[in-house]
Amino acid sequence: MNKKTIKHSSYTLKPAHIIETKYLTDDIKYFKLRFTDGTDLDYTPGQFVMVSMCGVGEVPISISSTPTRKGFFELVIRKAGKVTSDIHSLKTGDKIGIRGPMGRKIPLSTIEGKDLIFVAGGLGIVPLRSFIDFVLDNRRDFGKVEILLGCKTPEEILFKDEIKDWEETLNVEFNCTVDKADPKWKGNVGLITSLIPSIFVYPERTYAIVCGPPIMYKFVIKALLEKGIKEDHIILSLERHMKCGVGKCGHCQIGNYYCCQDGPVFFYHEIKNNWEAL
Ligand SMILES: Cc1cc2nc3c(=O)[nH]c(=O)nc-3n(C[C@H](O)[C@H](O)[C@H](O)COP(=O)(O)OP(=O)(O)OC[C@H]3O[C@@H](n4cnc5c(N)ncnc54)[C@H](O)[C@@H]3O)c2cc1C
Numbered sequence: 001m002n003k004k005t006i007k008h009s010s011y012t013l014k015p016a017h018i019i020e021t022k023y024l025t026d027d028i029k030y031f032k033l034r035f036t037d038g039t040d041l042d043y044t045p046g047q048f049v050m051v052s053m054c055g056v057g058e059v060p061i062s063i064s065s066t067p068t069r070k071g072f073f074e075l076v077i078r079k080a081g082k083v084t085s086d087i088h089s090l091k092t093g094d095k096i097g098i099r100g101p102m103g104r105k106i107p108l109s110t111i112e113g114k115d116l117i118f119v120a121g122g123l124g125i126v127p128l129r130s131f132i133d134f135v136l137d138n139r140r141d142f143g144k145v146e147i148l149l150g151c152k153t154p155e156e157i158l159f160k161d162e163i164k165d166w167e168e169t170l171n172v173e174f175n176c177t178v179d180k181a182d183p184k185w186k187g188n189v190g191l192i193t194s195l196i197p198s199i200f201v202y203p204e205r206t207y208a209i210v211c212g213p214p215i216m217y218k219f220v221i222k223a224l225l226e227k228g229i230k231e232d233h234i235i236l237s238l239e240r241h242m243k244c245g246v247g248k249c250g251h252c253q254i255g256n257y258y259c260c261q262d263g264p265v266f267f268y269h270e271i272k273n274n275w276e277a278l
């Protein structure tokens with residue numbers, strides 16, 4: 001586990017320019033970045049970076065863009081505390097420090113040719129967008145795609161314009177549910193698990209990729225298992241408090257694993273025995 005070779009890029013802080021930024025909601029901001037030396041970030045969907053504000057601190061943030069689109073990478077950051085508030089104050093043209101990519105590169109060959117179900121709760125759509133856009137950019141290499149999104153309210157749905165494009169893509173089904181509707185909402189109301197029973201799956205050729213708030217996992221996994229999807233076909237992107245990001249400090253431990261290095265993306269069968277820790 002933490003005996004793995006740690007890449008140089010995991011320790012080295014590299015400056016990146018903010019080339020575009022916009023608010024997606026009152027407290028969630030999008031950042032498009034490019035390294036000042038013009039190189040690309042060499043990552044796989046599911047990985048994250050440590051974003052550093054000099055003299056303030058460093059935070060782990062998922063990479064939201066797909067590596068198939070070159071020349072930039074994208075982050076979406078919710079204002080939570082000191083570091084993320086300072087990052088929010090940055091504008092186009094400002095510079096920021098990046099370490100990474102961090103986390104394991106999951107072998108995408110495992111899911112090639114398979115039907116995929118993406119299950120995102122709230123901000124969980126941020127890392128899943130990297131997988132979704134990767135799959136859509138390589139559409140012929142994958143089977144049927146179902147995207148299930150659950151949000152508290154319709155205002156909290158991120159990437160509304162992109163969702164329209166996803167819905168128009170051949171063999172892609174998008175379904176969204178909200179906990180609390182407004183008068184304009186015409187979609188589902190209820191928890192994300194309410195969307196799972198009605199989807200049609202061929203369990204042996206289906207993989208599910210799940211990311212959302214901690215409370216969601218237990219119920220979503222149960223619903224997926226009830227659909228016949230195997231434990232080693234359920235992929236979970238987990239979040240833990242992190243400090244070093246390189247398997248040294250132990251802050252992100254889940255049983256025998258360090259979430260920062262062995263994850264944050266895990267297959268369910270790998271970590272199900274540490275379920276109490278999830
Ligand atoms: C692998 C990974 C990927 C992440 N990706 C994203 C992302 O794409 N976009 C995004 O907005 N956030 C993401 N986060 C969460 C983000 O790292 C935290 O919100 C951030 O570290 C808070 O730092 P702060 O100094 O602003 O706030 P702090 O003052 O450190 O904390 C503010 C509040 O947030 C809580 N908090 C801090 N870190 C976490 C955490 N990891 N999980 C749950 N609660 C936390 C604290 O307990 C506190 O209540 C990710 C976290 C991990 C581990």
Ligand code: FES
Binds near residue numbers: 245
């Ligand atoms: S953050 Fe994972 S061991 Fe330090």
